[in-house]
Amino acid sequence: xxxxxxxxxxxxxxxxxxxxxxxxxxxxxxxxxxxxxxxxxxxxxxxxxxxxxxxxxxxxxxxxxxxxxxxxxxxxxxxxxxxxxxxxxxxxxxxxxxxxxxxxxxxxxxxxxxxxxxxxxxxxxxxxxxxxxxxxxxxxxxxxxxxxxxxxxxxxxxxxxxxxxxxxxxxxxxxxxxxxxxxxxxxxxxxxxxxxxxxxxxxxxxxxxxxxxxxxx
Amino acid sequence: xxxxxxxxxxxxxxxxxxxxxxxxxxxxxxxxxxxxxxxxxxxxxxxxxxxxxxxxxxxxxxxxxxxxxxxxxxxxxxxxxxxxxxxxxxxxxxxxxxxxxxxxxxxxxxxxxxxxxxxxxxxxxxxxxxxxxxxxxxxxxxxxxxxxxxxxxxxxxxxxxxxxxxxxxxxxxxxxxxxxxxxxxxxxxxxxxxxxxxxxxxxxxxxxxxxxxxxxxxxxxxxxxxxxxxxxxxxxxxxxxxxxxxxxxxxxxxxxxxxxxxxxxxxxxxxxxxxxxxxxxx
Numbered sequence: 143x144x145x146x147x148x149x150x151x152x153x154x155x156x157x158x159x160x161x162x163x164x165x166x167x168x169x170x171x172x173x174x175x176x177x178x179x180x181x182x183x184x185x186x187x188x189x190x191x192x193x194x195x196x197x198x199x200x201x202x203x204x205x206x207x208x209x210x211x212x213x214x215x216x217x218x219x220x221x222x223x224x225x226x227x228x229x230x231x232x233x234x235x236x237x238x239x240x241x242x243x244x245x246x247x248x249x250x251x252x253x254x255x256x257x258x259x260x261x262x263x264x265x266x267x268x269x270x271x272x273x274x275x276x277x278x279x280x281x282x283x284x285x286x287x288x289x290x291x292x293x294x295x296x297x298x299x300x301x302x303x304x305x306x307x308x309x310x311x312x313x314x315x316x317x318x319x320x321x322x323x324x325x326x327x328x329x330x331x332x333x334x335x336x337x338x339x340x341x342x343x344x345x346x347x348x349x350x351x352x353x354x355x356x357x358x359x
Numbered sequence: 360x361x362x363x364x365x366x367x368x369x370x371x372x373x374x375x376x377x378x379x380x381x382x383x384x385x386x387x388x389x390x391x392x393x394x395x396x397x398x399x400x401x402x403x404x405x406x407x408x409x410x411x412x413x414x415x416x417x418x419x420x421x422x423x424x425x426x427x428x429x430x431x432x433x434x435x436x437x438x439x440x441x442x443x444x445x446x447x448x449x450x451x452x453x454x455x456x457x458x459x460x461x462x463x464x465x466x467x468x469x470x471x472x473x474x475x476x477x478x479x480x481x482x483x484x485x486x487x488x489x490x491x492x493x494x495x496x497x498x499x500x501x502x503x504x505x506x507x508x509x510x511x512x513x514x515x516x517x518x519x520x521x522x523x524x525x526x527x528x529x530x531x532x533x534x535x536x537x538x539x540x541x542x543x544x545x546x547x548x549x550x551x552x553x554x555x556x557x558x559x560x561x562x563x564x565x566x567x568x569x570x571x572x573x574x575x576x577x578x579x580x581x582x583x584x585x586x587x588x589x590x591x592x593x594x595x596x597x598x599x600x601x602x603x604x605x606x607x608x609x610x611x612x613x614x615x616x617x618x619x620x621x622x623x624x625x626x627x628x629x630x631x632x633x634x635x636x637x638x639x640x641x
Contacts, residue, residue, distance in 0.1 A: 145457030152454070153445045200443050209441035211411040212507075213458050214430035358412050 146215065146223035147230070153200050154193060161189050169242055173251050180254065180262040183239040187266040190235045191273040194228055195293070198286035207359045221282070221351045225343060228274045232267060239263045264331045271339035272300070275346035282353040361423060363387050363505050363537035364408065369417035371400075371407045378403045378561040380417060385554065388534040390527060392548030392569070393541035394628055395558035396636055401541040402438065404558065405507050409435070422505055429505070431460060434498030436511040440490030442482050442497075449478035451497055459501035470496035474519070487514040495523065499530075506530065508540040512547055520544075524551050545628035549573075555628065559635055577611035577623040578630055580604070585621060593617075596634040607634035 243259045246252040280289040364385035371378040378400040385391045406412040408419035421429040456462040474492035557565040597606040
C-alpha cells in the first residue's frame with residue numbers, strides 16, 4: 143500500500159511544488175497585511191480538494207487501473223491507499239496553516255486573533271474533508287472527467303443546504319446573533335471537526351470500495 | 360509437469376461482444392502464443408484470467424491457485440506503458456519495491472542497463488519502444504513465475520526483440536515458469552512458442568502444440584477445378600481469385616497421401632489467420 147501512496151505523491155510532485163510556490167507568495171502577501179491569513183488557509187484547502195481529481199486524471203491517462211489491479215494489492219487496499227493520500231494531503235495543509243498562523247501571530251502581523259484564525263482554519267479543514275469525502279466515490283464511479291463536472295454540483299448542493307438551513311433560522315442575522323464564540327467552544331471545534339470528518343471519510347470509503355469492487359477495468 | 364495456467368469455461372460478456380467460453384491450459388516450462396485479429400478478445404482474456412475484469416462465468420487458476428493469490432509471482436505487460444508520464448524511470452523502482460516482496464533492485468537496474476534506459480529520464484521523454492522495455496523490466500524484476508504479455512514486443516526493433524525473445528526462452532527453462540504472450544508479430548511466436556491458441560471473434564478456434572499445428576495444416580495451391588474435387592473434410596477455408604486458388608487444409612499428411620499430385624506447402628501462423636478471417640469457409 144505504501145507503494146501506491148508513494149506513486150500518488152511522486153505523480154503530484156510537480157503540482158505540489160508549484161502549489162507551495164504560490165502558497166509562499168500568498169503567505170508573503172498576507173504577512174504584508176494586504177489580506178487576512180485565513181484567506182491563505184482557505185486557498186490552501188481549495189487546492190487540496192482539487193488534488194485527488196488530478197491523481198485520478200493522471201491514472202486514467204496511463205491506464206494505471208488495469209496495471210494496478212494486476213499487482214498483489216487488491217481493490218480494498220487500493221482504495222484505502224487513495225484515502226490515506228487524501229488524509230495526508232489534508233493533514234499537511236492543516237499543519238502548514240497552523241505553522242503560518244503561529245508565525246504571523248508571533249511576528250505580530252495577524253489582523254484577526256489566533257483563536258479566530260484557528261477556528262476558521264478548522265472550518266476549512268472540515269470543508270476540504272467533506273468535499274473529498276463526497277468527491278472520491280464520484281471519482282471511483284464516474285471517473286475524473288465526469289466527476290470534475292459533478293464537483294460544481296456538489297458545491298451547489300452544499301450552498302443550497304446551507305441556505306435551506308439558515309433561512310428558517312433567520313439567515314445571516316441569526317449567525318451574527320450567535321456572537322463571538324467562547325474559547326471553550328473554539329477549542330472544541332477542531333476535535334469535533336476531526337471526528338466528524340473521519341466518520342464521513344469512513345462512510346465515503348465504504349461507498350468507494352463498493353464502486354471500485356464492482357468496476358470493470 | 361504442472362499447469363501454470365488453467366482456464367475452465369471462462370466467459371466475459373459485453374453488450375456487443377462475448378468472449379468464450381474458453382478452456383485453456385499452459386503447462387509449466389512452456390510459452391503459449393495467443394494470436395487473433397484486433398478485437399478478437401486477447402486482452403480481455405488476459406484481463407479476465409487476472410480478475411482485472413470480472414468474468415461473467417468460469418474460473419481461472421494461475422500457478423495452481425486463485426489469481427489474487429498468485430499475483431506476487433506474475434509479471435504483466437499490457438499493450439502500453441502504464442506508468443504515468445509524470446514519473447521518472449527510477450520512480451518505478453521506488454514504487455514497485457514497496458509492492459512486490461521479491462523485487463530485486465539490482466536485477467531491475469541490470470535490465471535498465473541492458474535496455475539502455477537511464478533512471479533519471481522522465482517517462483514522458485521515452486519513445487513507445489523504450490516504454491515497452493521499461494514495462495518489461497518492471498515485469499521481470501520481481502522474478503515472477505508467470506509472464507502475461509500483451510503485445511509486449513510491439514514497437515521494438517528487431518535486435519532488441521531478439522534479445523527479449525532469448526530472455527523469454529531462458530525464463531521458461533525453469534519448469535515452474537510459463538509465458539502467455541499475445542502478439543501480432545507471429546514470426547516471434549513461431550520462434551519461441553511451444554503452443555499456439557487462436558482466438559477469433561471471442562472464440563478459441565485452435566489450441567495446440569505449435570509444431571503439431573504447423574505440421575497438420577498446409578496451404579494447398581491448385582486450380583479451381585481441382586479444389587472442387589477435393590474431399591471437403593480436409594478443407595478449412597479457401598481463397599479464390601481470378602489468378603489463383605488457395606486453400607487451408609487440415610490433416611496434411613493424410614491429404615498428401617490421398618492427393619499426391621496436388622502441391623501442399625507449409626503454412627505460417629500469419630497465413631493460418633488470414634485464411635480463417637478472410638477465406639471462404641469450406
